[in-house]
Amino acid sequence: MIAIALVPLVVLAAMIAFIFGPGQQFLGIGTPLPEITIERVEFQEDGIIVAFIRNTGPIDVTVGQADVNDRIQQAAIEPGRELPRFAEAKVIIPFPWNEGEPYEIGVTSSDGTRFSKSIDAAAPAASPDVEQAAVFALIGTYVGIIPVLAGLLWLPFIKRLSLGKYRFFLSLTAGLLVFLGIDAIVEANEIAAVSVAGVFNGQILIVLVTILSFLALMYAASKLGEKRSKGGTSEEAHELPSYDSTHSGQAKTLDQQHHQQQQQLVVKPVAIALMISIGIGLHNFGEGLAIGASVVLGEIALSSFLIVGFMIHNTTEGFAIVSPLAKARVRRMLSKMIIMGLIAGVPTIFGTWIGGFVYSPIAAIIFLSIGAGAIFQVVFLIYRGMAQEEVDRGKIMSNASVIGGFAVGMLIMYVTGLIIPS
Amino acid sequence: MTTVKVIVAVAIVAAVLSTAFAVSGQSFVGLLATAQDAELKKNTIGGHTAGYGLYDTSGDVLDPVNSYSTASQEVVIDPDKYLRAFDYGRVSTLADGITLREFTLVADDRQVMEISPGVFYNVWTFNGTIPGPTLRATEGDLIRINFINNGSKPHSIHTHGIHKSEMDGVFETINPQGKFTYEFYAEAFGVYPYHCHVTPLEEHISHGLYGVYIVDPKSPRPQADEMVMIMNGFDTDFDTENNFYAVNTIPYYYMHHPIEIEQGKLVRVYLVNMLEFDQINNLHLHGNLYQLYRSGTNVAPDEYTDMVTMSQGERAILEFNYKYPGQYMFHAHKTEFAEKGWVGMFLVKDPAETRLDGGSGSSNSNNFPQTTTISGDVGR
Numbered sequence: 045m046i047a048i049a050l051v052p053l054v055v056l057a058a059m060i061a062f063i064f065g066p067g068q069q070f071l072g073i074g075t076p077l078p079e080i081t082i083e084r085v086e087f088q089e090d091g092i093i094v095a096f097i098r099n100t101g102p103i104d105v106t107v108g109q110a111d112v113n114d115r116i117q118q119a120a121i122e123p124g125r126e127l128p129r130f131a132e133a134k135v136i137i138p139f140p141w142n143e144g145e146p147y148e149i150g151v152t153s154s155d156g157t158r159f160s161k162s163i164d165a166a167a168p169a170a171s172p173d174v175e176q177a178a179v180f181a182l183i184g185t186y187v188g189i190i191p192v193l194a195g196l197l198w199l200p201f202i203k204r205l206s207l208g209k210y211r212f213f214l215s216l217t218a219g220l221l222v223f224l225g226i227d228a229i230v231e232a233n234e235i236a237a238v239s240v241a242g243v244f245n246g247q248i249l250i251v252l253v254t255i256l257s258f259l260a261l262m263y264a265a266s267k268l269g270e271k272r273s274k275g276g277t278s279e280e281a282h283e284l285p286s287y288d289s290t291h292s293g294q295a296k297t298l299d300q301q302h303h304q305q306q307q308q309l310v311v312k313p314v315a316i317a318l319m320i321s322i323g324i325g326l327h328n329f330g331e332g333l334a335i336g337a338s339v340v341l342g343e344i345a346l347s348s349f350l351i352v353g354f355m356i357h358n359t360t361e362g363f364a365i366v367s368p369l370a371k372a373r374v375r376r377m378l379s380k381m382i383i384m385g386l387i388a389g390v391p392t393i394f395g396t397w398i399g400g401f402v403y404s405p406i407a408a409i410i411f412l413s414i415g416a417g418a419i420f421q422v423v424f425l426i427y428r429g430m431a432q433e434e435v436d437r438g439k440i441m442s443n444a445s446v447i448g449g450f451a452v453g454m455l456i457m458y459v460t461g462l463i464i465p466s
Numbered sequence: 467m468t469t470v471k472v473i474v475a476v477a478i479v480a481a482v483l484s485t486a487f488a489v490s491g492q493s494f495v496g497l498l499a500t501a502q503d504a505e506l507k508k509n510t511i512g513g514h515t516a517g518y519g520l521y522d523t524s525g526d527v528l529d530p531v532n533s534y535s536t537a538s539q540e541v542v543i544d545p546d547k548y549l550r551a552f553d554y555g556r557v558s559t560l561a562d563g564i565t566l567r568e569f570t571l572v573a574d575d576r577q578v579m580e581i582s583p584g585v586f587y588n589v590w591t592f593n594g595t596i597p598g599p600t601l602r603a604t605e606g607d608l609i610r611i612n613f614i615n616n617g618s619k620p621h622s623i624h625t626h627g628i629h630k631s632e633m634d635g636v637f638e639t640i641n642p643q644g645k646f647t648y649e650f651y652a653e654a655f656g657v658y659p660y661h662c663h664v665t666p667l668e669e670h671i672s673h674g675l676y677g678v679y680i681v682d683p684k685s686p687r688p689q690a691d692e693m694v695m696i697m698n699g700f701d702t703d704f705d706t707e708n709n710f711y712a713v714n715t716i717p718y719y720y721m722h723h724p725i726e727i728e729q730g731k732l733v734r735v736y737l738v739n740m741l742e743f744d745q746i747n748n749l750h751l752h753g754n755l756y757q758l759y760r761s762g763t764n765v766a767p768d769e770y771t772d773m774v775t776m777s778q779g780e781r782a783i784l785e786f787n788y789k790y791p792g793q794y795m796f797h798a799h800k801t802e803f804a805e806k807g808w809v810g811m812f813l814v815k816d817p818a819e820t821r822l823d824g825g826s827g828s829s830n831s832n833n834f835p836q837t838t839t840i841s842g843d844v845g846r
Contacts, residue, residue, distance in 0.1 A: 091518065092521060106584070107528065107584070108528070108582070108583070108584030108585040108586075109528050109530050109582065109583070109584055109585060110528050114802075114806075115802070115805035115806060116530055116531070116710075116717065116718075116805060116806050116807060117531075118518075118527075118528070118529045118530075118531050118532070119527075119528040119529070120521055120523030120525055120526070120527050120528065121523075121525050121526050121527075121528055122523055122524060122525030122526075123524070123525050124525050124526045125525075125526040125528065125584070133525075134525075135528070136521050136523060138518045138520065138521050139518065140518060152584075152585060152702070152703075152709065154584055154585060154586050155585075155586060155587075155702070156581075156585050156586070156587050156700070156702020156703055156709060157702070157703045158702075158703050158709060
């Protein structure tokens with residue numbers, strides 16, 4: 045049985061052997077060109093510039109020389125000048141660089157091709173010491189944790205809303221989230237285009253990871269729901285049928301209907317809020333990566349203005365977390381809310397650490413895409429939940445307050461996003 | 467089945483996450499490996515220029531400023547040998563008393579050789595080197611150049627100077643494996659370039675098909691320590707901008723192999739600019755002034771200066787002697803060129819000391835003044 049399955053693989057192996065062996069003569073069409081990508085550049089305090097390079101071409105390369113601003117410099121290369129495919133090396137160039145000035149760092153391969161990377165403004169590299177980590181943690185707290193927790197304080201307000209207005213704000217949350225998801229994908233795409241070599245197919249990776257993340261979380265959410273239902277009371281286990289029968293009775297007061305919905309939503313709201321906070325946490329992790337990396341790469345000056353911008357922007361995220369909880373009766377609400385707020389906010393700090401100390405564009409792309417997938421999945425859950433409670437089932441998107449909320453949510457994000465200089 | 471699904475989902479998530487961490491963690495792994503190797507092997511870079519940091523590395527050193535080559539057998543020229551080498555040809559006297567000088571120049575365009583430490587380039591050469599040999603004759607001599615094209619593209623030799631139209635190297639392009647004999651009289655003493663004149667001209671010249679041709683006046687110039695410097699460069703990534711600049715091809719060569727000259731003794735430099743792509747090139751001499759003979763076509767100097775600027779194909783004779791011993795730089799005062807290799811050093815020696823040393827032969831890097839130790843794989 046297994047042997048039969050191996051047949052195509054054996055044929056494939058034989059083909060590969062042929063192409064690398066005798067077939068090389070007539071299949072060797074074109075000249076493979078070397079390619080080196082400078083993934084990041086570090087400016088160290090003692091007058092040393094370090095470029096992290098990777099062989100991203102189809103052939104092995106040997107590094108010949110290094111330069112700063114296209115002027116040849118003495119340099120060291122670790123572990124060595126010969127780079128097999130995908131191998132990484134560190135080029136160390138002693139150079140008395142000036143803070144805030146733009147630089148272009150180049151390496152020339154042995155065939156004379158020069159590869160370079162421009163840095164808008166040289167900034168001292170963040171050394172992974174306690175002091176720097178503390179600064180990053182402080183930034184992460186300001187940008188991630190405080191705004192999200194502040195946003196949670198909208199809960200009492202949402203609780204007092206009528207059902208129609210509540211739908212508006214729930215939909216507004218969806219709008220906020222969709223904006224964040226698109227923002228994450230655009231951000232990832234920018235990184236893929238600028239800092240990731242073509243060989244890694246960065247853009248495809250974004251789509252792939254986003255979809256996988258969406259599907260994985262869908263699956264996890266349904267499992268979560270199943271488990272809770274099984275473990276719950278019989279009333280909960282037959283949620284939908286009971287709802288249907290009530291509905292068909294046509295003799296329910298609004299109060300009764302409301303009570304029915306609360307029963308139905310007793311598990312799901314917490315799960316949805318949790319999913320939202322996880323999605324936002326991943327998003328904020330990506331945001332933290334971007335902030336940390338920007339500080340290190342000298343691409344932006346992390347001004348207090350930028351921090352304020354992120355704070356306003358991220359306060360809306362707290363709102364997104366609490367809005368599904370508003371109509372649910374949840375035990376130990378406060379502690380749950382705080383935990384969710386931390387799940388959403390704390391990753392910002394980890395993001396700044398990783399982004400600042402071990403920045404990797406590919407990791408940034410992957411985390412941003414996971415976040416995007418998670419966010420889209422949450423949006424899906426929100427609307428499915430609304431559709432289930434909707435009297436006129438399936439026509440949720442024709443409801444004015446739902447559409448209006450969605451639009452306003454996206455606009456809020458867009459406008460608060462304008463404050464952040466990109 | 468549910469268990470299987472969960473395992474698959476977990477595996478997918480784990481794969482994605484581990485990829486991310488593996489990629490982001492690589493620099494950490496690299497640092498660890500470096501730390502372990504550091505004790506086995508250690509090179510120091512930096513310190514060559516004041517104000518530059520020193521760095522100890524366990525890896526390789528990329529140092530074109532202090533090294534000649536990474537694979538010495540494949541270097542396109544030995545600048546020390548080229549500097550003072552003059553090819554007077556195979557000399558015979560014709561019936562009418564005229565001196566005949568016969569030269570053989572073989573063009574090739576198929577070699578890939580080192581033109582700067584660690585950088586290899588498809589060199590197009592006369593007699594296997596860039597620049598080609600320096601041809602030298604006296605005014606009135608008959609020059610005969612047997613040209614063989616051993617390359618894969620058509621080539622020719624165009625010599626600057628006075629000659630018949632059919633000897634100009636423009637109308638006959640010699641195909642691969644073809645031969646041609648150029649014959650002309652050495653008229654008008656001076657310094658001239660010779661180069662291939664097949665189109666695309668820029669390509670044929672920038673790949674290295676050029677050399678220097680000197681015609682001495684009948685009454686010779688005063689005895690001097692004579693040398694040839696051809697200012698050139700290479701555009702190794704074909705963006706019509708030079709990546710490397712030098713005199714006599716190898717960037718920085720005369721920095722780590724300073725040209726030894728004698729204090730007070732007349733030095734004569736035959737300087738030719740064959741740099742492509744850039745509009746101008748120049749030579750600035752430190753600690754001295756030189757008599758400048760533009761094109762070398764006059765015995766009276768045109769200028770007493772430390773700076774001469776030339777366009778493509780221009781040339782001059784520079785004469786000077788040093789009053790004080792020591793090290794003196796010479797370089798393009800277009801500092802971009804200097805910082806891409808067009809910089810060198812004269813080592814002026816006291817004649818008494820020079821005699822003890824056994825004369826001024828080819829020098830070595832030990833003479834280069836160092837404020838700090840530079841080691842590494844310079845001689846590798």
